[in-house]
Amino acid sequence: MAGKEPKSLQDQLFPSDYTVLGASYSRTGDSVKLALSGEETLVLPAEKYALSRLKEGSVLTRDELLSLKKDEAVYTARRRALKLIERREYTAAQLKRKLSEAMFPREIVDSVIEDLKGRGYLNDGKYARAWIESQLKRKQQGRRLLLHGLIRKGVSREEAERTIGELFGDDREEAACEAFMRKLAARRGRLSEELFPAVARRGFDPTLIRQVFRRIKKEG
Numbered sequence: 001m002a003g004k005e006p007k008s009l010q011d012q013l014f015p016s017d018y019t020v021l022g023a024s025y026s027r028t029g030d031s032v033k034l035a036l037s038g039e040e041t042l043v044l045p046a047e048k049y050a051l052s053r054l055k056e057g058s059v060l061t062r063d064e065l066l067s068l069k070k071d072e073a074v075y076t077a078r079r080r081a082l083k084l085i086e087r088r089e090y091t092a093a094q095l096k097r098k099l100s101e102a103m104f105p106r107e108i109v110d111s112v113i114e115d116l117k118g119r120g121y122l123n124d125g126k127y128a129r130a131w132i133e134s135q136l137k138r139k140q141q142g143r144r145l146l147l148h149g150l151i152r153k154g155v156s157r158e159e160a161e162r163t164i165g166e167l168f169g170d171d172r173e174e175a176a177c178e179a180f181m182r183k184l185a186a187r188r189g190r191l192s193e194e195l196f197p198a199v200a201r202r203g204f205d206p207t208l209i210r211q212v213f214r215r216i217k218k219e220g
Contacts, residue, residue, distance in 0.1 A: 089126070096110075144205065146168065177209060196213070
């Protein structure tokens, strides 16, 4: 009787099926690591593992393994995203960049981002409000500087403009402009139009700057 034909290199590297050799829950109990034949491993959320009804001796086809590998990637990416969010607020664009840098496929990243948005973990409006308040505590600045800062953070122009409008009304911006102009005047020893460029660099509109300047001059 002829001996069994040796497996080709293709079959050795990419077997047609995989056998579950064992399974172990993570310390937290929220995931299960499967050891498979061919020195392959698979990590699944505990709920997904329970639904799959996999056990020692179960056999997976290559296509079934690839499908479960996608579930593994989604779970891993989501877990990484949640750990990042626990440390500080992120915009959707910032978090997408972080996950992409971690080499997760684009479709996985997009799926995780949309899921987190739907669950309320990612909210660009909430991020924008917190960031604006933080900035205004640090220094006086105008709408233009706040808008550019939010857009750089990945907040859409529409969302940034809406949030700035809600938190930073005309009166508040005028007060900030006046406070900064008075501070500059005290530092330089006099109030003059030479201060205008420095005030403009803080994001204040030229029309507002001239208006505030005239009022301060009038008040003496």
